[in-house]
Amino acid sequence: MPTLLITGANRGLGLEFVKHYAGAGWRVHACARQPEAPELTAVAGDVRRHKLEATDWGGIAALAQSLRGEAIDLLLANAGIAGQAAGDLGTIDPDVWAQTFLTNALAPVKLAEAFVEHVASSKLRLMIAITSRLGSISLNDGGGRYAYNASKSALNMGWKSLSVDLKGRGITCVVLHPGWVSTDMGGAQAPVTPPQSVASMTKVIAGLKAADSGRFFNFDGEALTY
Numbered sequence: 001m002p003t004l005l006i007t008g009a010n011r012g013l014g015l016e017f018v019k020h021y022a023g024a025g026w027r028v029h030a031c032a033r034q035p036e037a038p039e040l041t042a043v044a045g046d047v048r049r050h051k052l053e054a055t056d057w058g059g060i061a062a063l064a065q066s067l068r069g070e071a072i073d074l075l076l077a078n079a080g081i082a083g084q085a086a087g088d089l090g091t092i093d094p095d096v097w098a099q100t101f102l103t104n105a106l107a108p109v110k111l112a113e114a115f116v117e118h119v120a121s122s123k124l125r126l127m128i129a130i131t132s133r134l135g136s137i138s139l140n141d142g143g144g145r146y147a148y149n150a151s152k153s154a155l156n157m158g159w160k161s162l163s164v165d166l167k168g169r170g171i172t173c174v175v176l177h178p179g180w181v182s183t184d185m186g187g188a189q190a191p192v193t194p195p196q197s198v199a200s201m202t203k204v205i206a207g208l209k210a211a212d213s214g215r216f217f218n219f220d221g222e223a224l225t226y
């Protein structure tokens, strides 16, 4: 069976992805700052939990080294932060920008960089980053949320570059918008539940072809513009 490596696995969409793929019989490397979270330890199947702070570059390298020789079919960079609740004009905070960029833009790219060989040696060879529609420059009609939106635009650019650089290794790199989902980040009023979002995204992932590398998709499979 294929193998997944995912960050932010202890709650929200990450936990739902773990449940989905472990339930489908995949081996799952579930990375989290809190790998002992009861919801994660309760997931049945071949789930290997790893303590990982997504912005700990040494920790990422050490994990990649400890899994050397193991094929990773699907690398899912999911961990993310919304930054400050407002983050609008008038409240722009350099520290919030820095932390949001480190977590949402740099950490996924560092993760991908560390696991190129693991993914290249797998059968499916997929790298997916969970981005946001709010990171689309062409679709921005709402303004605000400066740090979060810009960090997801930067993530999209990083992932696009990966798609170009890793084409020769046969790796398909795609960014996915999960919808507005009722997690801690999305809030209770969000219209899409984590199981609905993940059921839909995993269908999109299963249908990806090499020609899709570098593309940006909504959770329902609709193509989005950068």
Ligand code: NDP
Pocket: 007, 008, 009, 010, 011, 012, 013, 014, 032, 033, 034, 052, 053, 054, 055, 078, 079, 080, 081, 082, 103, 130, 131, 132, 133, 177, 178, 179, 180, 181, 182, 183, 184, 185, 186, 187, 190
């Ligand atoms: P949650 O806030 O529910 O979960 C976020 C996850 O990311 C947690 O597991 C959290 O771990 C982890 N995380 C955050 N920072 C770090 C870090 N520095 N190191 C390790 N783990 C970290 O959010 P969602 O599940 O909703 O979000 C998942 C992804 O989906 C994010 O990238 C988000 O931007 C994106 N997204 C979500 C939307 C929504 O409506 N929910 C809409 C669009 C995009 P911990 O418990 O340790 O904090």
